Amino acid sequence: AQSVTQLGSHVSVSEGALVLLRCNYSSSVPPYLFWYVQYPNQGLQLLLKYTTGATLVKGINGFEAEFKKSETSFHLTKPSAHMSDAAEYFCAVSDPRGANSKLTFGKGITLSVRP
């Protein structure tokens, strides 16, 4: 079985500061990894994904994440936070060898951005 751990439920940063949202996963096979963002009263929007190849992946809105197999981590970063980044962020994992492409999500992290 796969699982995702997102430590802490809330992160607060100042506008212009570095954003770092942590994600650790558990998987018996090399996983596919995803970060999604959810704005209030909306569905989930894909920020970026890792499947194979380059371990540093770039996504939309200036976000990027690095797959570190040795640390079983896939932390999300952004060099400079904008007010519009305030939202809920979910890390998710799927099994590329599984019979289906179901996503297993973490509990999510709420990002607040202070002016």
Next chain:
Amino acid sequence: ETGVTQSPTHLIKTRGQQVTLRCSSQSGHNTVSWYQQALGQGPQFIFQYYREEENGRGNFPPRFSGLQFPNYSSELNVNALELDDSALYLCASSSLAGGYEQYFGPGTRLTVT
């Protein structure tokens, strides 16, 4: 290109009733997955449909059932509603059954009283 759409947006039902939620997949996608997102939690996988067949199910009781139609749209049916079924129900479509990113609809907010 039309994205994933869901209807209705909001729904209020009474315990014991039945509900049907609908989802239209993104153009070109043949796989639909349903997730339940309780307040303050991450989405939980309910089941997935691929070419009109169930293709995997999460830890949900049989009163949660689904359908996929030839145009790849889908329904989620929940019988004998319980208070704990109150949640945001998300539909996601994807282009293949394995390992590809899923595109989510805006969700249906179900409240059971």
